[in-house]
Amino acid sequence: MYDFAIIGSGAAGGRVAYDLTSAGATCVMLEAGKAFEATTYPGEELDYTAQMFWGAGLEFAAGAHLAFLRGKCLGGGTIVNQALMDQNDDVAFSDWFERSGVDFFNCNDMAPHYEAAEGQMELKELPPERRNKSALLFIQALENLGVGWKSLRRAEGDCASEHGSDCMVCLGGCPRDSKQSSLVTTIRRALENGLTVETEFLVNNILDGRDKVTVFGSQRGERTEINARKVVLCAGAFGSTSVLLKSASLKLGPTLGRGFSCHPQYMTYAIFDDIIDQHKGTFQTVKSDDPKLRKAGYKLENVSCPPSATALLFPRTGLEHLEMMKLFRHQASMEVCIRDEPAGNIRLDKRGGMVIEKPFTAQDQRRVTEGRELIRDLFASLKPKKIIECEQGFGLHLVGGCCMGVDPSRSVVNPEYQLHDHPNIFVADGSLFPSATGINPCLTIVAMAHRCGQSILGSS
Amino acid sequence: MSHHRTTLLSPRQVRGLNKVGDAFIPGDSDLPPFSATGCALHADRILEYLDERDKNDLLTALTVFSFLPISALAFFHRFLDRHYRRFPGGLGELLRQARIGLKGLVVSLYYSGQTAPGYTGPNPMEVIGYKVSVYLDDFRPYQPPNK
Numbered sequence A: 001m002y003d004f005a006i007i008g009s010g011a012a013g014g015r016v017a018y019d020l021t022s023a024g025a026t027c028v029m030l031e032a033g034k035a036f037e038a039t040t041y042p043g044e045e046l047d048y049t050a051q052m053f054w055g056a057g058l059e060f061a062a063g064a065h066l067a068f069l070r071g072k073c074l075g076g077g078t079i080v081n082q083a084l085m086d087q088n089d090d091v092a093f094s095d096w097f098e099r100s101g102v103d104f105f106n107c108n109d110m111a112p113h114y115e116a117a118e119g120q121m122e123l124k125e126l127p128p129e130r131r132n133k134s135a136l137l138f139i140q141a142l143e144n145l146g147v148g149w150k151s152l153r154r155a156e157g158d159c160a161s162e163h164g165s166d167c168m169v170c171l172g173g174c175p176r177d178s179k180q181s182s183l184v185t186t187i188r189r190a191l192e193n194g195l196t197v198e199t200e201f202l203v204n205n206i207l208d209g210r211d212k213v214t215v216f217g218s219q220r221g222e223r224t225e226i227n228a229r230k231v232v233l234c235a236g237a238f239g240s241t242s243v244l245l246k247s248a249s250l251k252l253g254p255t256l257g258r259g260f261s262c263h264p265q266y267m268t269y270a271i272f273d274d275i276i277d278q279h280k281g282t283f284q285t286v287k288s289d290d291p292k293l294r295k296a297g298y299k300l301e302n303v304s305c306p307p308s309a310t311a312l313l314f315p316r317t318g319l320e321h322l323e324m325m326k327l328f329r330h331q332a333s334m335e336v337c338i339r340d341e342p343a344g345n346i347r348l349d350k351r352g353g354m355v356i357e358k359p360f361t362a363q364d365q366r367r368v369t370e371g372r373e374l375i376r377d378l379f380a381s382l383k384p385k386k387i388i389e390c391e392q393g394f395g396l397h398l399v400g401g402c403c404m405g406v407d408p409s410r411s412v413v414n415p416e417y418q419l420h421d422h423p424n425i426f427v428a429d430g431s432l433f434p435s436a437t438g439i440n441p442c443l444t445i446v447a448m449a450h451r452c453g454q455s456i457l458g459s460s
Numbered sequence B: 001m002s003h004h005r006t007t008l009l010s011p012r013q014v015r016g017l018n019k020v021g022d023a024f025i026p027g028d029s030d031l032p033p034f035s036a037t038g039c040a041l042h043a044d045r046i047l048e049y050l051d052e053r054d055k056n057d058l059l060t061a062l063t064v065f066s067f068l069p070i071s072a073l074a075f076f077h078r079f080l081d082r083h084y085r086r087f088p089g090g091l092g093e094l095l096r097q098a099r100i101g102l103k104g105l106v107v108s109l110y111y112s113g114q115t116a117p118g119y120t121g122p123n124p125m126e127v128i129g130y131k132v133s134v135y136l137d138d139f140r141p142y143q144p145p146n147k
Helices: A013-021 A046-054 A088-102 A107-119 A133-143 A165-174 A183-192 A236-246 A292-297 A307-313 A318-326 A361-381 A442-459 B013-025 B052-066 B069-084 B089-110 B126-130
Strands: A002-007 A028-030 A066-068 A123-125 A150-153 A153-155 A196-198 A201-208 A213-219 A222-233 A259-262 A264-271 A287-288 A298-301 A331-338 A344-348 A354-357 A388-389 A392-397 A421-426
Touching: A002 A013, A002 A236, A013 A183, A013 A331, A013 A442, A046 A165, A046 A307, A046 A354, A046 B089, A088 A107, A107 A442, A123 A292, A133 A150, A133 A287, A133 A331, A153 B069, A165 B089, A183 B069, A201 A236, A201 A421, A213 A331, A222 A236, A236 A344, A236 A354, A264 A361, A292 A298, A292 A361, A298 A361, A307 A318, A307 A354, A307 B089, A318 B013, A318 B069, A318 B126, A331 A361, A354 B069, A361 A388, B013 B069, B013 B089, B052 B089, B069 B089
Parallel strands: A002 A028, A002 A222, A028 A196, A066 A392, A222 A421
Antiparallel strands: A123 A153, A150 A287, A201 A213, A213 A222, A259 A344, A264 A331, A264 A388, A264 A392, A287 A298, A298 A331, A344 A354
16 A cells, blocks of 8 residues: 555646655555656647647536646646746735635745746746747837736746747647646656656545545556555546546535636737747747736737637637638737636536636626737737637636635635545645635745645644 | 658547647648648547547547548537637537547647648648747756755
């Protein structure tokens, strides 16, 4: 029997595995997806989308007005994200404290955990020489309208950008091992410490026994179970929440599944006479950084997509679609990412399938509208040939569902990361977040996971 | 011309996929029609990873589409594209999922650059000018520093 079964291998799972195995615990990591490495990533967008994301690349909110992207491979979302690393600010932590009553939700108390998280990865603020033409246009537009901006900080090693490496490739896994995913940072170290990894292991439910917790699931189609003294859920907002919803024997309150948010994002493209080639080089090197926008509840990003994702986002069909796609090299894009209210709900349907209810509140809708209007004005200041607004929204930062709090009637997990009535079952991922922060959540997930590890080791 | 090489699609479903693909991507003077590239041959690379329920729904839809003229499918695409947000309830959800699901399948295959053996026409990826790479001449697996 293992000391710990860790469900999920993304930002949280890797960190927890590293901390627990470093302390001498025997751990097994259960990952639903396959294991890839730098030399075996599928490479083609067609293949990595199908093989490395849940739902072969698309999951929907009920009503299908919003689609979600969720990594499914060893390393989870950290393999397929852009490795942007930001700390929560006072605004975010104050909101969390008010909602949860958890007193360590403040910059001071979380500082050592951010430090530990950052200590396990190489971080770089992206320098001016790595800005591609799309980034320069983004900056020019922001400056035209007096909107503040800053360089982004990314977890990366050596991208060989001087040799012309294109970051777009790494959305399907970094073939240089430069991206500081949980796989190359914490999981690799945890493996050296004796971590056992089981991939293609789909967890169905967990049973809390007297002196052990049993994880039931299937691995490559074969039903199987794993016993451990304790279980740490690190499968993200959808994964951790749905496993708990399926674990009918657990005593869980009505708050489970509530409080889901996802930073809904909407893309706008502009077509220019000049070639932009926004897919070349380092993309997303800068972002808006302005107190006015922070207060307004949204930020603007300089994101670009590979062709099929662009084609999917573009409105229109037939010849209109082809005309826009033929101008692929002339496109620049900006996206609004809103800080949405945690009004979403994760539940199961009658057949046990996961249902994501994600209503847009009036405030959410206002933020989307304001952000898109600002983007239209920003692009207009650059005098493009055409501006194209995409209707399809996407949620990438999936948080909530197992919210942390001091009050068992209003939360799922206590400040020691345990389910309120099951002290041997922990949750350590983004599902803990009491609300969306409006800030990239990856680094905070790692920092929270580090604190979880400390809490577990301190109590055992 | 038959593109049936997949193991997950029947010949009729391949016809349905090519029809729905041509309705969405009819081709023009630069870009080839969806069906001409033979990219439907590579559908298994996506279908294999779909949930069983989603896959069965998709196969049923492709079978139905195989009986419809491309003009009707093109109208269906345009209609969904312009009005998909208006429909409430279960019908609206179904239409929105159908819209993005079908569009996702078609554009993923077409803009993959994959074609049928022997295809000699223009490659969509080359026409739109998409080419990316990562420098790997000095590749070494990442070794995390001791911290």
